[in-house]
Amino acid sequence: MTRQRNSPLEDGVHCTTVRVRFGDTDPYGIVYFVSYFRYCHRAIEEYLRACGLRPEETFKNVQEGFGLPIVEAWCRFRRPSKYGELLRMETQIQEMRAKAIIFRFEFYPETGRELLAEGTANLVAIGPDWRGRPLPERLKIALTGIE
Amino acid sequence: MTRQRNSPLEDGVHCTTVRVRFGDTDPYGIVYFVSYFRYCHRAIEEYLRACGLRPEETFKNVQEGFGLPIVEAWCRFRRPSKYGELLRMETQIQEMRAKAIIFRFEFYPETGRELLAEGTANLVAIGPDWRGRPLPERLKIALTGIE
Amino acid sequence: MTRQRNSPLEDGVHCTTVRVRFGDTDPYGIVYFVSYFRYCHRAIEEYLRACGLRPEETFKNVQEGFGLPIVEAWCRFRRPSKYGELLRMETQIQEMRAKAIIFRFEFYPETGRELLAEGTANLVAIGPDWRGRPLPERLKIALTGIE
Amino acid sequence: MTRQRNSPLEDGVHCTTVRVRFGDTDPYGIVYFVSYFRYCHRAIEEYLRACGLRPEETFKNVQEGFGLPIVEAWCRFRRPSKYGELLRMETQIQEMRAKAIIFRFEFYPETGRELLAEGTANLVAIGPDWRGRPLPERLKIALTGIE
Numbered sequence: 001m002t003r004q005r006n007s008p009l010e011d012g013v014h015c016t017t018v019r020v021r022f023g024d025t026d027p028y029g030i031v032y033f034v035s036y037f038r039y040c041h042r043a044i045e046e047y048l049r050a051c052g053l054r055p056e057e058t059f060k061n062v063q064e065g066f067g068l069p070i071v072e073a074w075c076r077f078r079r080p081s082k083y084g085e086l087l088r089m090e091t092q093i094q095e096m097r098a099k100a101i102i103f104r105f106e107f108y109p110e111t112g113r114e115l116l117a118e119g120t121a122n123l124v125a126i127g128p129d130w131r132g133r134p135l136p137e138r139l140k141i142a143l144t145g146i147e
Numbered sequence: 148m149t150r151q152r153n154s155p156l157e158d159g160v161h162c163t164t165v166r167v168r169f170g171d172t173d174p175y176g177i178v179y180f181v182s183y184f185r186y187c188h189r190a191i192e193e194y195l196r197a198c199g200l201r202p203e204e205t206f207k208n209v210q211e212g213f214g215l216p217i218v219e220a221w222c223r224f225r226r227p228s229k230y231g232e233l234l235r236m237e238t239q240i241q242e243m244r245a246k247a248i249i250f251r252f253e254f255y256p257e258t259g260r261e262l263l264a265e266g267t268a269n270l271v272a273i274g275p276d277w278r279g280r281p282l283p284e285r286l287k288i289a290l291t292g293i294e
Numbered sequence: 295m296t297r298q299r300n301s302p303l304e305d306g307v308h309c310t311t312v313r314v315r316f317g318d319t320d321p322y323g324i325v326y327f328v329s330y331f332r333y334c335h336r337a338i339e340e341y342l343r344a345c346g347l348r349p350e351e352t353f354k355n356v357q358e359g360f361g362l363p364i365v366e367a368w369c370r371f372r373r374p375s376k377y378g379e380l381l382r383m384e385t386q387i388q389e390m391r392a393k394a395i396i397f398r399f400e401f402y403p404e405t406g407r408e409l410l411a412e413g414t415a416n417l418v419a420i421g422p423d424w425r426g427r428p429l430p431e432r433l434k435i436a437l438t439g440i441e
Numbered sequence: 442m443t444r445q446r447n448s449p450l451e452d453g454v455h456c457t458t459v460r461v462r463f464g465d466t467d468p469y470g471i472v473y474f475v476s477y478f479r480y481c482h483r484a485i486e487e488y489l490r491a492c493g494l495r496p497e498e499t500f501k502n503v504q505e506g507f508g509l510p511i512v513e514a515w516c517r518f519r520r521p522s523k524y525g526e527l528l529r530m531e532t533q534i535q536e537m538r539a540k541a542i543i544f545r546f547e548f549y550p551e552t553g554r555e556l557l558a559e560g561t562a563n564l565v566a567i568g569p570d571w572r573g574r575p576l577p578e579r580l581k582i583a584l585t586g587i588e
Contacts, residue, residue, distance in 0.1 A: 022173055022335050022353070023181055027230040028501050029174035033511045033562075034482065037475045041316050056378035059316070060469050070474045074515040080571070083174040084350035121474075130521070169482050169500070175354050180364045180415075181331045188328065188463050203525035206463070207322050217327045221368040227424070231497035268327075277374070316467055317475055321524040323468035377468040 014047045014091045017110060020083055030080040036117055037073055040105050043091040044121065047103070051142045058139065066136055067126045068101075075105075075119030086110040093143060099132045100124045101143070156197055161238045163193045164257060167230050177227040183264055184220055187252050190238040191268065194250070198289045205286065213283055214273045215248075222252075222266030233257040240290060246279045247271045248290070303344055308385045310340045311404060314377050324374040330411050331367055334399050337385040338415065341397070345436045352433065360430055361420045362395075369399075369413030380404040387437060393426045394418045395437070450491055455532045457487045458551060461524050471521040477558050478514055481546050484532040485562065488544070492583045499580065507577055508567045509542075516546075516560030527551040534584060540573045541565045542584070 024035040045055040060067045081087060087107050094104035100122060107117040127133040171182040192202040207214045228234060234254050241251035247269060254264040274280040318329040339349040354361045375381060381401050388398035394416060401411040421427040465476040486496040501508045522528060528548050535545035541563060548558040568574040 019339075021332075022339065022349070023170075023179050023332055025172075025174040026169055026500070027172040027174075027176035027497075028508075030510070032170050033514055034170055034475060034478045037478050037514075038315075038317055041475065045313075045316065054378065055316070056376070056468075059467070067469075069471070069521070070518065072515075072517045073474055073478075074513075076513045077511065080510070082350070084348065166486075168479075169486065169496070170479055173353070174350075175361075177363070180367055181328060181335065184328045184331050184367075185462075185464055192460075192463065201525065202463070203321075203523070206320070214322075216324070216374070217371065219368075219370045220327055220331075221366075223366045224364065227363070229497070231495065317464075317473050319466075319468040320463055321466040321468075321470035326464050328464055 009047075009050055009092075012092050014043070014050050016043060016046045016089050016091070018042060018087050018089060020081055020085045020087065022083065025083045029083050031082070033075065033077055036075050036077065036107070036119065039087070039089060039107070040073065040075070040103070040119055040121055041070075043089045043105050044103055044123075047091045048143075053139065053142050061136075062128075064136060064138075065128050066133065067128075067130075068123045068139075069126065070121050071100075071124050072122040073119065074121075075117055077117045079114065079116050081107075081109075081116055087116065094120060096135075096140065096144060098134050101135065156194075156239075159239050161190070161194045161197050163190060163236050163238070165189060165234050165236060167228055167232045167234065169230065172230050176230050178229070180222065180224055183222050183224065183254070183266065186234070186236060186254070187220065187222070187250075187266055187268055188217075190236045190252050191250055191270075194238045195290075200286065200289050208283075209275075211283060211285075212275050213280065214275075214277075215270045215286075216273065217268050218271050219269040220266065221268075222264055224264045226261065226263050228254075228256075228263055234263065241267060243282075243287065243291060245281050248282065303341075303386075306386050308337070308341045308344050310337060310383050310385070312336060312381050312383060314375055314379045314381065316377065319377050323377050325376070327369065327371055330369050330371065330401070330413065333381070333383060333401070334367065334369070334397075334413055334415055335364075337383045337399050338397055338417075341385045342437075347433065347436050355430075356422075358430060358432075359422050360427065361422075361424075362417045362433075363420065364415050365418050366416040367413065368415075369411055371411045373408065373410045375401075375403075375410055381410065388414060390429075390434065390438060392428050395429065450488075450533075453533050455484070455488045455491050457484060457530050457532070459483060459528050459530060461522055461526045461528065463524065466524045470524050472523070474516070474518055477516050477518065477548070477560065480528070480530060480548070481514065481516070481544075481560055481562055482511075484530045484546050485544055485564075488532045489584075494580065494583050502577075503569075505577060505579075506569050507574065508569075508571075509564045509580075510567065511562050512565050513563040514560065515562075516558055518558045520555065520557050522548075522550075522557055528557065535561060537576075537581065537585060539575050542576065 018039050026032045090106045095102040103121045105119045125135045165186050173179045237253040242249040250268045252266045272282045312333050320326045384400040389396040397415045399413045419429045467473040531547040536543040544562045546560045566576045
């Protein structure tokens with residue numbers, strides 16, 4: 001039996017765009033660092049959707065008895081972005097463990113390859129008791145295309 | 148039997164302050180109008196606390212079978228405030244109906260009587276079916292001091 | 295000379311969608327009323343873009359010496375929306391005065407005609423001294439298609 | 442000439458509290474990870490104020506020709522906090538370099554020593570050209586009490 005990669009994403013990278021909105025900047029018109037983390041969560045949501053997963057049933061799923069909280073997040077901000085700009089987010093799974101997923105994010109101008117910011121977010125699978133548990137099989141298959 | 152006013156608040160007005168934070172402004176350093184609505188909600192929370200009510204059991208209370216969603220909100224912005232400023236919020240109940248409460252907010256500089264912004268928020272009591280219901284008696288008493 | 299209507303928008307109504315994001319809800323999964331005002335600002339931005347105006351040169355324009363702050367905003371929330379839902383925003387200019395624009399917003403489910411929320415936002419034109427001034431002619435033409 | 446430590450903060454640790462507000466949670470009532478980064482910025486602001494520095498003249502100072510953007514941020518979330526809770530933030534300078542400051546944050550329940558979350562934020566001094574420059578002497582003295 002051979003493992004087969006069937007990811008719905010080309011090369012495992014998901015691309016989406018985000019517009020810098022009026023409330024996303026600091027008082028000087030530069031994207032507030034906190035907004036990048038908000039964009040990262042949005043990137044995860046779109047990544048999940050691209051894999052056929054509904055975010056609202058994935059971050060917490062009472063029926064299936066699991067949650068998927070973010071337990072660690074990191075970003076480095078290389079160049080400032082301004083109000084009104086359109087950013088391209090490239091999202092991929094950096095690492096998939098038995099009980100955890102690490103997403104990696106890169107931010108670029110809409111067109112261009114200059115890295116504006118990069119980051120990671122670690123999600124762990126927990127049960128109703130908030131203790132770690134293996135990632136639901138359904139999720140792993142949807143995210144990796146590997147059965 | 149005489150009705151007695153026992154409000155925990157002097158003249159029914161609650162005062163609290165809010166600092167304009169880094170993420171609260173627009174790209175030009177002026178408070179983003181949306182932030183005022185966030186401040187209004189905070190003012191309601193502090194008003195409730197001053198009346199001995201826990202917000203986390205008041206906006207939604209599964210045990211007692213009620214919710215208290217905001218169904219209407221309005222603000223007028225008279226003068227701009229800037230990043231770093233300390234605002235004084237004066238909050239009062241403008242009207243108490245059988246099924247609804249209307250809060251009124253006024254924003255001033257920390258010291259000074261120049262009205263910076265004003266607004267209202269209408270909350271209605273609903274049951275678990277999201278239909279209107281009378282305000283819980285416990286709430287009315289706590290908010291007005293009238294038994 | 296006849297006045298000619300050339301609005302870039304069909305019937306003067308601009309449609310766009312907004313996804314309810316993870317950070318947009320209250321602790322009970324329902325859209326936080328403050329988020330609607332954020333959506334309203336985004337709707338104005340998209341309206342401006344559809345008329346060929348760049349928001350980042352329209353809300354404040356140092357070169358041309360004007361600003362366009364929001365001086366009043368109002369929303370009524372009719373039915374709750376939940377995390378993950380896609381909302382359709384219909385935006386139009388309710389009134390255009392010499393020195394002010396009033397935008398009107400309506401929120402619907404992505405498909406469907408059930409009004410979820412509605413609101414207005416009043417913008418006034420000001421000069422560098424923060425005093426009212428007539429709307430720049432360029433803006434009026436772009437927004438109405440009337441020369 | 443002896444160097445003298447005169448920090449305005451006892452042991453160099455600044456304590457402040459933050460209330461988990463209605464808009465700070467995820468749809469399940471747990472603090473949204475993005476909110477912690479917002480709290481971190483607030484902790485920096487209060488740290489600066491405790492050292493006699495006005496944040497609105499410290500993150501960007503046109504007169505003195507410097508800015509102090511956050512170029513990296515990280516948080517680990519150990520235990521969930523809920524809507525309405527009061528968190529104690531302990532903030533300190535983890536490292537002070539020639540051109541950079543690294544702040545460290547710890548979040549605890551209002552009373553109690555259980556670590557809820559921890560994080561860091563790296564700030565670098567830049568000139569008007571956005572290139573790195575040494576930290577202004579005035580800042581270093583105010584933050585460390587060392588002349």
